[in-house]
Amino acid sequence: MTTILDRLxxxxxxxxxxxxxxxxxxxxxxxxxxxGADIVAAARTLSQLEETAQEVQATGRGCLxxxxxVTDSASVNAMVEKAIGEFGRIDILVNNAGxxxxxxxxxxxxxSDQDWRVGIDTNLTSAFYCTRAAIPHLLKQGGGKIxxxxxxxxxxGGRNNWTYVAAKAGLINFTRSLxxxxxxxxxxxxxxxxxxxxxxxxxxxxWRGGKFIPMGRLGRAEELGPLVVFLASPLSDHINGExxxxxxxxxxxxxxxxxxxxxxxx
Amino acid sequence: xxxxQFELSGKVALVVGGATALGRAIGVAxxxxxxxxxxxxxxxxxxxEVAANSAVNEVWALGRRGFAAAxxxxxxxxxxxxxxxAVDELGRLDILVNNPDxxxxKPLADTAPDEWQRVLTANLxxxxxxxxxxxxxxxxxxxxxxxxxxxxxxxxxxSNSTAYCAAKAGVINxxxxxxxxxxxxxxxxxxxxxxxxxxxxxIGEDGSLKEALEKxxxxxxxxxxxxxxxxxxxxxxxxxxxxxxxxxxxxGGALAHV
Numbered sequence: 001m002t003t004i005l006d007r008l009x010x011x012x013x014x015x016x017x018x019x020x021x022x023x024x025x026x027x028x029x030x031x032x033x034x035x036g037a038d039i040v041a042a043a044r045t046l047s048q049l050e051e052t053a054q055e056v057q058a059t060g061r062g063c064l065x066x067x068x069x070v071t072d073s074a075s076v077n078a079m080v081e082k083a084i085g086e087f088g089r090i091d092i093l094v095n096n097a098g099x100x101x102x103x104x105x106x107x108x109x110x111x112s113d114q115d116w117r118v119g120i121d122t123n124l125t126s127a128f129y130c131t132r133a134a135i136p137h138l139l140k141q142g143g144g145k146i147x148x149x150x151x152x153x154x155x156x157g158g159r160n161n162w163t164y165v166a167a168k169a170g171l172i173n174f175t176r177s178l179x180x181x182x183x184x185x186x187x188x189x190x191x192x193x194x195x196x197x198x199x200x201x202x203x204x205x206x207w208r209g210g211k212f213i214p215m216g217r218l219g220r221a222e223e224l225g226p227l228v229v230f231l232a233s234p235l236s237d238h239i240n241g242e243x244x245x246x247x248x249x250x251x252x253x254x255x256x257x258x259x260x261x262x263x264x265x266x
Numbered sequence: 267x268x269x270x271q272f273e274l275s276g277k278v279a280l281v282v283g284g285a286t287a288l289g290r291a292i293g294v295a296x297x298x299x300x301x302x303x304x305x306x307x308x309x310x311x312x313x314x315e316v317a318a319n320s321a322v323n324e325v326w327a328l329g330r331r332g333f334a335a336a337x338x339x340x341x342x343x344x345x346x347x348x349x350x351x352a353v354d355e356l357g358r359l360d361i362l363v364n365n366p367d368x369x370x371x372k373p374l375a376d377t378a379p380d381e382w383q384r385v386l387t388a389n390l391x392x393x394x395x396x397x398x399x400x401x402x403x404x405x406x407x408x409x410x411x412x413x414x415x416x417x418x419x420x421x422x423x424x425s426n427s428t429a430y431c432a433a434k435a436g437v438i439n440x441x442x443x444x445x446x447x448x449x450x451x452x453x454x455x456x457x458x459x460x461x462x463x464x465x466x467x468x469i470g471e472d473g474s475l476k477e478a479l480e481k482x483x484x485x486x487x488x489x490x491x492x493x494x495x496x497x498x499x500x501x502x503x504x505x506x507x508x509x510x511x512x513x514x515x516x517x518g519g520a521l522a523h524v
Contacts, residue, residue, distance in 0.1 A: 003298040004499060008269050031268045176522035183484035183519050195508075214449035219508050225268045226505030235496025238461070238489055241522025245512050249449040252442035252511025 008233045011036035014087040015232065016080070018070050018130055019097035021048030023199035024149060024221050026055070028094055031225030032232060033061040037092060040083040042068040062087070070097045070126035071118075073133075080133040089141055092232045093134045095127035095171075096149040100164045111162055119163020124170045131178065135187075143186030145232050148175050150191040150243060152251055172243050179241030188240045190231050195219055195247025214249030271505040275300035278356040279502065280349065281321075282306050282339055282396045283365030285314035287465040288415065288491040290321040292363055293332075295495030296502055297324070302331040302356045306348050308366055308388070310336045331356055339366050339392040342399075349399040358407070361502045362400040364437075365415040366392040369466075374428045382429050389433035390440070397444060401453070409452035411502045414441050415494075418461050418517050438513045445511030454510040456501045461517025464488035484519035 015032045019025035021043035029039045033056045041052050041063055049065045056063035064086045068079040083090055102119035103111045127148055138144035153161060154168030171191065178189035197219035198204045210218035227246055230236050245251045274296055281293040284305025293303040305321045307314035318334035325332035333355055337344040352359050368388035372381070393414055404410025419427060420434030438457060445455040462479050464487070480486050494516050500506050501514075515521055 004295050004495060005269055005272055005299055007496070008272060034268050176519075179519040179522045180484050184486065214446050215508065215510065216450050223508045226271050226500065226503075227509075229268050230272075230496065230500050230505070233496070235499075238485075238493035238516050238518050239497065239514070240484065240517075240519035242515055244509075244514055246506075246509045248508050249445050249510045253446045 004235070007235050008229055009036050010092070010229070010232055013037045013091040013232070014040065014083065014089050015092035015094060016040040016042060016083055016090055016130070016134065017094040017096055018042045018068070018126065019149075020052050021045050024194060024197055024224055025094070025096040026052045027221035027224055028096060028228040030055055030059070031222070031229050032092065032094075033059045033063070035229045035233075036061070037232070038062040038087055040064045040066060040079070040087070042066045042070070042079050043097065044069055070130060071121040073129045076126075076129040077133050080130070080137070084137060090134050090137045090144065091141070092145045092147065093130060093138075094147045094149070094228065095130050097126050098123040098149060100151075100153075100161075102163045104164065105160050107160060108162060116163055120167045123164060123167035124174070127171055127174065135182070138187050139182075139185055146175070146178060146187065146189040147228055147231050148189070148191045150175075150193045152193060152195050152245065152247055154193065155243070155251060156254065175243070176241045183240060188237065190236075190239060190241065191243040192224060192227055192231070193243050193245040193247070193251075194224065195245070195250045197221055197224070210248070213247070214253065217248060219246065219248065272499055272503045273300050274361070274499070274503055277301045277360040277502075278352060278358050279303045279361035279363060280306070280352045280359060280400070281363040281365060282345065282348075282392070283308050283367065283415070284321055284334075284363075285317035286365065286367065288460065288463060288494060289363070289365040290317065290324075291491035291495050292365065292415075292498040293321055294324050294328070295499055296361060296363075297328045297330040297332070299499045299503065300330070301361060301502070304333045304335065304348070304352050304356065306335045306337045306339065308339050308368075310338055339395070340387045342395040345392070345395040346399040349396070349403060353403055359400060359403045360409070361411045361413070362396060363413045363415065363498065364393045364396050370430045371427050372429075373426050377429055385429040386433050386436070389430065390436040393437055393440060397455070401448070404453045405448070405451050410454075412444070412453065412455040413498060413501050414455070414457045414513075416457050416459050416513060418459055418515060418520060420513070421459060421515070421521060441513055442511045449510060454506065456506070456509060456511070457513030458494055458497055458501070459513045459515035459517065460494060461489040461515070461520055463491060465491055484523065487518075489517060
């Protein structure tokens with residue numbers, strides 16, 4: 001008997017995941033592969049991509065590794081062409097590449113032009129380049145899913161956090177316009193809004209194990225798996241332009257009013 | 267396996283307001299994913315009784331167990347009794363879906379205080395009654411999933427619908443606050459924000475409203491109850507372990523627009 005759960009399957013679909021070399025991107029690539037999609041893994045560092053590819057291939061799916069600089073539109077265009085060359089189609093685009101470090105913790109007076117550009121390019125322009133390159137293929141195929149990794153910092157501010165908050169807020173609103181513009185073309189665009197997901201022990205210590213988060217813990221990268229699969233699947237076809245927060249309750253109250261975590265020291 | 271995390275085998279769901287097309291679609295989807303499912307009416311009346319029974323028949327046909335209960339959701343005692351019945355008859359309670367809805371459209375100046383009270387009670391207090399009753403079961407067992415169905419009108423205003431909009435917005439913030447309160451208990455509290463439904467009462471009858479919506483909505487059509495089912499399964503299952511306090515809208519992109 002087929003059930004609603006069978007409609008989560010992504011067999012025969014092709015997903016591009018940027019920032020797939022580690023952390024959330026790798027976890028999302030693996031979840032999409034486990035559910036049946038072939039993966040195009042794009043990121044800067046070849047060695048990390050190769051580790052991701054090994055794990056994807058262990059699920060029985062194909063994985064095309066494409067070292068890519070997502071802040072360089074020529075590099076992005078070439079990556080999308082390679083994806084089409086290898087698999088012939090793109091059904092799912094996960095714009096996940098990003099980074100919070102550019103200018104982080106620095107007083108605004110001392111943020112350089114270069115810091116600002118790097119922060120915006122890495123977190124916002126990258127999604128524009130990838131989406132611009134992929135859209136013609138989604139349109140030609142008659143639809144697809146765009147899933148952008150934003151951040152709680154795209155919805156709330158942070159002390160001495162400048163480029164990241166501006167870029168991620170921009171990404172959420174860019175996603176809304178994508179959702180509206182291409183709704184009739186059977187394309188859906190949504191954001192995943194992760195809370196604090198560490199990808200090394202240093203981050204776990206910095207975030208004090210997440211004891212100030214309402215649920216009392218940090219996120220685990222693999223917890224994004226089911227959400228990205230759901231958003232990539234036909235089960236979410238009427239969800240469009242949404243920013244879905246997965247953060248153990250942080251955004252529901254804000255950290256300070258809960259009395260649990262007034263300050264994360266910079 | 268990722269898809270395994272969406273399975274609900276061995277879990278028990280109670281859909282308060284399970285006799286509407288939406289309540290039925292959600293409850294049956296939870297049963298398809300493996301849960302036993304009970305359905306209540308919103309008020310005691312023959313039409314809802316028939317609909318709730320028919321939803322339960324669908325659950326039994328899927329090989330799951332369930333029951334239908336005719337209750338008035340604005341009576342806390344009746345809501346508590348149906349939660350106890352779910353535990354007695356089906357063995358436990360893991361998933362509570364709150365799907366109350368009393369449509370109400372009237373200019374504020376013409377809305378009598380008792381009408382306001384009725385709208386707030388049916389749309390908002392009913393959620394409180396059921397959350398409190400389910401909490402008495404879920405908190406001791408250390409896990410649970412509460413899914414509060416609310417509306418696009420809890421996020422945007424609509425003239426001549428002030429009481430309804432206030433109640434639906436209340437559900438969204440009730441969801442946030444309760445999620446925080448129970449964040450360390452294993453019980454998550456989330457919402458489904460429903461777009462304009464083609465099978466909701468009132469929509470089909472007013473041709474002009476339907477026409478206007480079809481023109482304005484990004485997909486140029488109303489939402490279908492069946493389109494809420496996938497999100498309900500996600501929020502009811504282990505797949506959403508780290509999600510709490512969120513109301514996720516299913517409306518085809520309407521809220522993305524200015």
